[in-house]
Amino acid sequence: MTRDQVQSVHDDIAYMKALAQEGRRAPLLGGRILVAAGLVFGLAALVHYAAAAGVVMIGGWGFVVLWGVAMAVFFAALMVCIRKDKTKPGAHSLVNRAGGAGWMGVGLATFVLFLSMVVIAWTTRRGDVFLIFPSLIFALYGAGWAVSATMSGQRWQWRLAVGSWIAAPLIAFLTGSPLMWLGYAAGLVLFALVPGLVLVRQEPAEVI
Template sequence: MSDNSAGTGRDIQADLAFVKALVTEGSRAQISGGALYLAGGVCYGLQCLAQWAHLVGIVNLGLWGNLIAGFLPSIVFLAVMGVILWRDRKVPKNGVATRALNAAFSSAGLANLFMVGVFAYVAITEKSMLIWLLYPITVCAFQGAVWYTAYMIRKQIWLAVISAGWFVTTLTLGFLLGTPHYVLVLGLALSVIMGGGGWYMMTQARK
């Protein structure tokens, strides 16, 4: 009887250790993903807001200001991404939910990578800035889809709210295409939806 009790105790400890590992892994992945989204939202959101302020005449960025606004956000974001990837290089990602979410976000990232090439090529060959402005709308639609996928996996309402925000942004940008306010709405969406979503993701993971 004592042997059975000891065996049951070991089984319970093993189960608890397994559950703890899954929770810890999920939390670490959420913190890292949230940090990336927060960094991306802040960097590119501020970039769009600066460009909008320049377009409507609030500020005059000039040549150097435009160059800094064009390249600095990507430099900062890539630096943050490099630090996070290096920090998490040995963290296992074996949980089913974690792998599913990674697959969803990675797939959206790959789709965006190929679409940027398509839109850039067509915009250059057709000499149409309007075509290029369709690319951010596509990105917003992809973001809405991938956050909805996250909601279907996690069943957390805030994920559905983020998804809805991206879809509303997609429609709004379509109506504002070709106007200076297009850049304003995109900047606000990146700052609030992407950056805010990343911050909330980190907050939830730490709880």
Template sequence: MSKDIQADLAFVKALVSEGARVRISGGALYLAGGVCYGLQCLVQWVHLAGIVNIGMWGNLIAGILPTVVFLAVMCVILWRDRKVPKNGVATRALNAAFSSAGLANLFMVGVFAYTAITEKSILIWLLYPITVCAFQGAVWFTAYMIRREAWLAIISIGWFITTFALGLLIGSPHYVLVLGLALSVIMGGGGWYMMRQARK
């Protein structure tokens, strides 16, 4: 009997630790993405609003450096967690939801970029971040439906509000400001809180 109890406790402990490890890694990725791309948008807003002229090199660095830093962080996390099992039902469901959204975003960026270039329209390109925000709202709502944690619903609502706000601000320099704040606060903050909850 005691062996059965010990086996059950070991199984539960494995599930909890697995979920915590995965959530810490996911949170770290979201925090890194929020900080990198949030700062990128805020730097671009400062330039577009005429507050500071960062010049051609400043724009080039702002355009490339965040992606380089984020990819480096992602590679470190993926390498560190390469042997972590992901067998829990909730973990696999969340991974599927976030991976599907990421895959959809990957294809959509190609579609929007190609169309914007061929049509010579910046307006078409500005619709892409709005689509990303809508996807984020949907995937975080999926996470809420699986985990039933209120903070996940708050993150989802934040993304949907951002989607609507960006639609109203197309063509304005404040479009980039709102996007930068959303990435920094909603994405970065959501990632930080995910890590904090997992460590508890």
């Protein structure tokens, strides 16, 4: 290999490295999706808490309907947010594509787990399986934040990942108590709504 060829390879590597670094500095998108998740599912968790505490009357499969409606509302909001984010600068950067794939995995896993729980509840005629739902969600959120933190290099997101993983077994101690659903709502605010608002605020004015 001649000196010119070696230099050409070095130039190509330097160019690819610059592209990667530029993509890493792209503003993180998807904050509005997290805000929607925190609001919709947080509200559903509060309604579930109120029903479990006897404040409102929801019986049996009414809880399945409650969460099913919440998922439908969130899915509609998700489609709107995705369409808007696709038009923004930086949407096709490596950090946003990888982060988006990670959170999409979290969302699909949540949906599939919910359907699986419905099947188990239907076949066993017991709803106890849904008591693991908050712990599973926090565990999945931890994975989503870990991917986002790794790709973006933003260390504060690692705190969210670790916090979500810690919250998963802790909330299990509230199993059987209406407070579990109140704690779940608080966790959604802490690990979805608030950080989602932070991400939205971090977007440059020209991106918003």
